[in-house]
Amino acid sequence: MPVIRRPSRLATSLVILFLPFSQASGAEVDLLIVNAKIVDGTGNPWFHGDVAISEGHVVAVGADLEIETARTLDANGRVLAPGFIDVHTHVETSSRREGLAGLPRADNYMLDGVTTIVTGNCGTSEIDIPAWRAELQNLGINVATLVGHNSIRKSVMGADNRAPTSDEMNQMRSLVDKAMRDGAVGLSTGLLYVPGTYADTREVIGLARVASKHGGVYASHIREQGEKLHDSIGEAVRIGREANMPVQISHFKIKGRTRWGTIGSALELVESYRRDGIDVVIDAYPYERASTSLGVTLPRWAVAGSAEDIAARITDQETRARIVAGMKSMLEDGGYDDYSFAAVAQYKPQSSYNGRTITEINKLLERSSTVDNEIETILGMMVDGGAAGYSQGASMIYHYMSSEDVDTILGYANAAVASDGTIMAFGRGQPHPRSYGTNARVLADFVRERQVLTLEDAVRRMTSLPARTFSFYDRGIIRPGFVADLVIFDPERVTDKATYERPHQYSEGFDVVIVNGAIAVDDGEPTDVRAGQFISRAVGD
């Protein structure tokens, strides 16, 4: 690497902060990015400047830095921002060929400008953190994990629909305690899902208190995102208040056509709790469609227990009639006439269903288009393997939200941008495009095309806001002393390519991605430098 000789003069006093002189090459710094339009992550207006990086950290920020450097990178007037921090992902998986352990470079995230992800959301996580950490070799990006209530409860109580005994409660507490000591950043819940849904608020508070003792965050897929949205926000806030910890409400939304346009009052509720001194913030993805299991179309009681338990209920005539009645009232409650809002992302038993709506699959099966027949189709898919859940059975894409509501949510000052996505095995299935395109979509659609957000505010929601909530105090802002997680992009060119129809497309326009000071993406292509780290909780004990 050529040493670019620039006059050896430290231009301003702000430059000399954190400047080590340890380079073997004789250069003062490893990398100097010049000629950048710096969007620093705080939400402040952009400014022209240079950024010097040494030993994985930003060591100087300023105009026309004059420092001897091992390498110079000309940003050519493009935006230089902190690397994005995505606080809502699901990258653990039972299959070691997939997930972060199987695909550790994390191309779909890296090429969307992401340098750090938080996984273990919605109550599902690895429980043995050291064992998982050992599997995470050659990471392309940084990862932190929450410990999930559903996973903890399942390991102690199975899928039982009951309260824990005091012995079981103690076992769950000690599992949370161990995970936090092993570096988890907080507790997550998925109170919509089995078995977390069987827990009352007190149980969650009991476990949240353990995570709080270690400085953790409470991140929740709240109990209900439709009719009882306000109550469910209240429950999350109560848990945070009684456990004395910050609250992150995950993938904030209101479900169902009948309730579209009413999200503003839920955001006002969040804001009123903040005025009362509760640290509650939210995250959201920039899409009107959600992605989850097929089982959520059934009443919750019907999907308790194992896949066999669920299939037994569906095949029992009397129980089936109750399930059908429940599904009809759920459909009506959401304001839907049929299941055309529900499309298959990946159906393991029959891949020809991938990408088709339930209404289309029903026709494919030569059944007439009635709600009863579509319910038969769903129940048949459940029995034939869909009951095995999101990753093993059937993952779905649901048109739950309105684009106006998504704009309102992402316009709320304390909403972070987060994908709710996973590591993509390129080309497999018909997944939700959010795993590929979340950040590019915000910058292209919400900032450039429709001007719902300013560039600086959008970047803040991807960087310093999530860093604050998860106590990543040395990331998320471009400032001397902070870790050099950075991204360079042209705001006129950055584009999400992934669509519902053709999801397997990487975002374009993130020309350079720097992870812990190393160039992980150059000219829009992965360099295969693996500089990612496992990030542990920063405070508390």
Ligand SMILES: [Zn+2]
């Ligand atoms: Zn969730």
